[in-house]
Amino acid sequence: MKPLWRLNKYLYKYKGLLLLGIGFTVISNVFVIIPAQLVRIAIDYVVESFALYRPLMNGGLGEAARDNFLQYVLVFGLLILAMALLRGFFLFLIRQTIIIMSRRIEYDMKNELFDHYQNLPLSFYRKNSTGDLMARISEDVSRVRMYLGPAIMYGINLLVLFPLVIFYMVSVNPELTLYSLLPLPVLSLSIYFVNNLINERSEKIQRSLSGLSTYVQEAFSGIRVLKAFVREEDSSRAFAEASEEYKEKSISLTKVNALFFPLIMALVGISTIITVYIGGLQVIEGQIGYGVIAEFILYVNILTWPVTSLGWVTSIVQRAAASQTRINEFLDVKNEMISTEKIKTELEGNIEVKDLTFVYPDSGIKALDSISFQIKSGQTLGIIGTTGSGKSTIANLLMRMYDPSSGVIKIDGRELPRYEVAGLRRQIGFVPQDVFLFSDTIANNIAFGLDQADPELIEKAAKDADVYQNIVDFPKGFETLLGERGITLSGGQKQRVSIARAIAKEPKILILDDCLSAVDTKTENAILSALKSIMKDRTSVIISHRVSSAKLADHIIVLHDGKIIERGNHDFLMEQKGVYAELYEKQTQAGEPVDS
Numbered sequence: 001m002k003p004l005w006r007l008n009k010y011l012y013k014y015k016g017l018l019l020l021g022i023g024f025t026v027i028s029n030v031f032v033i034i035p036a037q038l039v040r041i042a043i044d045y046v047v048e049s050f051a052l053y054r055p056l057m058n059g060g061l062g063e064a065a066r067d068n069f070l071q072y073v074l075v076f077g078l079l080i081l082a083m084a085l086l087r088g089f090f091l092f093l094i095r096q097t098i099i100i101m102s103r104r105i106e107y108d109m110k111n112e113l114f115d116h117y118q119n120l121p122l123s124f125y126r127k128n129s130t131g132d133l134m135a136r137i138s139e140d141v142s143r144v145r146m147y148l149g150p151a152i153m154y155g156i157n158l159l160v161l162f163p164l165v166i167f168y169m170v171s172v173n174p175e176l177t178l179y180s181l182l183p184l185p186v187l188s189l190s191i192y193f194v195n196n197l198i199n200e201r202s203e204k205i206q207r208s209l210s211g212l213s214t215y216v217q218e219a220f221s222g223i224r225v226l227k228a229f230v231r232e233e234d235s236s237r238a239f240a241e242a243s244e245e246y247k248e249k250s251i252s253l254t255k256v257n258a259l260f261f262p263l264i265m266a267l268v269g270i271s272t273i274i275t276v277y278i279g280g281l282q283v284i285e286g287q288i289g290y291g292v293i294a295e296f297i298l299y300v301n302i303l304t305w306p307v308t309s310l311g312w313v314t315s316i317v318q319r320a321a322a323s324q325t326r327i328n329e330f331l332d333v334k335n336e337m338i339s340t341e342k343i344k345t346e347l348e349g350n351i352e353v354k355d356l357t358f359v360y361p362d363s364g365i366k367a368l369d370s371i372s373f374q375i376k377s378g379q380t381l382g383i384i385g386t387t388g389s390g391k392s393t394i395a396n397l398l399m400r401m402y403d404p405s406s407g408v409i410k411i412d413g414r415e416l417p418r419y420e421v422a423g424l425r426r427q428i429g430f431v432p433q434d435v436f437l438f439s440d441t442i443a444n445n446i447a448f449g450l451d452q453a454d455p456e457l458i459e460k461a462a463k464d465a466d467v468y469q470n471i472v473d474f475p476k477g478f479e480t481l482l483g484e485r486g487i488t489l490s491g492g493q494k495q496r497v498s499i500a501r502a503i504a505k506e507p508k509i510l511i512l513d514d515c516l517s518a519v520d521t522k523t524e525n526a527i528l529s530a531l532k533s534i535m536k537d538r539t540s541v542i543i544s545h546r547v548s549s550a551k552l553a554d555h556i557i558v559l560h561d562g563k564i565i566e567r568g569n570h571d572f573l574m575e576q577k578g579v580y581a582e583l584y585e586k587q588t589q590a591g592e593p594v595d596s
């Protein structure tokens, strides 16, 4: 229960709806109890009237007595009907308050979680899978909503109705009350166990279903690989196996579900039989009238649902508490990327990195080892290195996606933590190694970093990234929709749209992380020379495997195993005849012309 306390702030926020809901519950229950008493009075009246009817009929007053009697019964009938209608109206109002409150809280919770997720550092995303993040914001929040809505609603109903009914029952006949209520605790306990069984099995089904969807999603997004390696049969077999498991689990749930209602009916039936039997004995002994039996049968029926719901509510609350624990676990993750001074200022773009060492906290891999370099505003730094040498790590650290293990990174003489994180990132244009485009139009993808999409700026960025002609050649031009992962574009086109997105926001610092690998050297040169003019007075960092990309940089560093092994400009490094020169030779011999 304790994890659910965190939700009290929401209950407080929507206290108006909650209090109204409680009020409506009390009123609606009054209209449940009164009809039961009316039924008792009506039946007792009918029985008494029958006893009087015969002597009156003999005395010639039969007709008048009959009319009177029918009128009386009609009034009772109308009264009971009116009560039922009023009860229905108040039930409607209860749902309109408590269930609406739960939906609003669900909305608030999802927004809070989503905002929180977005603020968390990259390391959080390394540790937790996207599936997990999605499950907590959707399934777990839904389970918590079940507590805030139905569970609270039925819980309040139970708390109001139960004492009220028991009070009336005891006031009418304590002995009969005891006997008729005997099977109800068994009902509640059985529902609790059956419901837990249902939940357990539903969860297994849910897991198997999400496994099935992940499998289908992967099979079809990797369909080209699947076909190329002729694995269709294998894939079908694996799918059939996963479906079989899903089917078995669904059938096992159906079995338990099938038990649910018969169980309730059986136990209610037993209660009714006991009521009729004990009540019948008391009627024979003259202790009570027939009406009391009818009233008690109604009471037992009235109590059936609240008692059933007790088991149900308990298991909902347990599940909600487990879900809220999972949600709290994520909500309690703190964002370590805190700014010390929250400096918001326009950057000039002078970068200084000193003795930078970085160890990835989750893997313990030392990706960078005492790296130092400087880039003046308007200059370009080329970073060359083998796979896994730490190039992308430098990009991540410059954007403050992680904080260094030791050493400092300064921009314009200030250490990164002094800047407001969003303000800093807003002035850095980043083109990641794995291009990610959204399922949206090309124009919106390019304008992603802008607060307002300016068509002129978008076109200019596309031209500078050398992708303009490709875009206007599409029938819908800039309005072309990109598929789920930009499948309508070629690898090189995607990279260039991604570059256009970074330069459209006219950043002070531009970081290209190996993002020209899928374009030919001619296009690479065209982009790089366009960038040279755009990035005049701004700073660029060009990370690449290819010497052709880094060649034009003012300063080049060559990385190996997290360490700088060579540094200088192209001519200097060529003269050194070291790793860089060797790489240059290899790449030119491999048929990659590197001349501009």
Ligand SMILES: Nc1ncnc2c1ncn2[C@@H]1O[C@H](COP(=O)(O)OP(=O)(O)OP(=O)(O)O)[C@@H](O)[C@H]1O
Pocket: 126, 360, 362, 363, 364, 365, 366, 367, 385, 386, 387, 388, 389, 390, 391, 392, 393, 394, 433, 514, 545
């Ligand atoms: N998020 C991460 N968590 C743990 N280790 C990581 C992470 N990212 C990278 N590494 C490790 O850090 C080292 C440097 O990786 P990095 O991505 O910086 O290399 P790179 O030079 O950019 O390589 P490539 O050219 O292949 O992209 C590698 O050994 C890699 O396995």
